[in-house]
Amino acid sequence: VAGLALALERYGTISLAQALAPAIRLAEEGFIIPARFSDGINDAADKLRQHESSRKIFFKPDGSSYEPGERFIQKDLAATLKRIAEQGVNGFYQGTTADLIVAEMQRGGGLITHEDLKNYQPALRQPVHGNYRGYDIYSMSPPSSGGAHILQILNILEGFPIASTGHNSALTIHLMAEAMTRAYADRSKYLGDSDFVQVPIKGLTSKTYAEQLRGEIKQEQATASATLLPGNPAPYESNDTTHFSIVDKFGNAVSNTYTINFSYGSHIVVDGAGFLLNNEMDDFSAKPGVA
Secondary structure, three states: OOHHHHHHHHHHHOOOOHHHHHHHHHHHEEOOOOOOHHHHHHHHHHHHHHOOHHHHHOOOOOOOEEOOEEEOHHHHHHHHHHHHHHHHHHHHHHHHHHHHHHHHHHHOOOOOOOOHHHHHHOOOOOEEEEEEEEEEEOOOEOOHHHHOOOOOHHHOOOOOOOHHHOOOOHHHHHHHHHHHHHHHHHHHHHHOOOOOOOHHHHHHOHHHHHHHHOOOEOOOOOOHHHHHHOOOHHOOOOOOEEEEEEEOOOOOOOOOOOOOOOOOOOOOEOOOOOOEOHHHHHHHOOOOOOO
């Protein structure tokens, strides 16, 4: 909430209330359920039904499932969005919404407190930057792994003539898979929250390091996963992670990855607030000392 509000404040042309109005209307008036939405709820039904707050949102009062063509209304979510529209970010991090979040935390043995919510601030970070065949690439910096490893994958692929190997050909897919496999091997070892661990971004996105990894790839044979270990980007490091992309008429570009991790996140709806809690901690290692 705070991050989106800050971006709107700095670069937007409408108010937060104006930006939220369509979502509030959709939550209040509902939308006609498509088959894919109904199928998604049914796929997650066993876990959603474990929590009373989730059952109240995603199933009918008699416990049955919503069917395609029926209307899905979210009054609690509409009320939450209205508080944010009227009070700004304080409508989420303080007051009624904060009380509902903390109450849900206490019911489930969670850790988030009123003080945590009140003190939350969005972090502004420099994007990672590289180039691919003459194009400048800018992407998200750590703790997201997406940006650094997109650059790493592109750097590896840059040395292969994939334009001539054919879109979705066996060889093109093989080369992409090999490049991705190596990047994700490095991701498992080196990526973390740069506020707490040193992430070798320059090494990971180095063209020279990519050349080394590219040299390990055989065009006629896949690398056995069991033999693939993280590389060593350190010599190439100096001392010193729902997505939409939009470009407006002024040339402003927005690239937003918005996720609660698994489908339906933790499957727990904040009772009275109408939104799901994420399970993003799944993205972190529970092993001490491992990023």
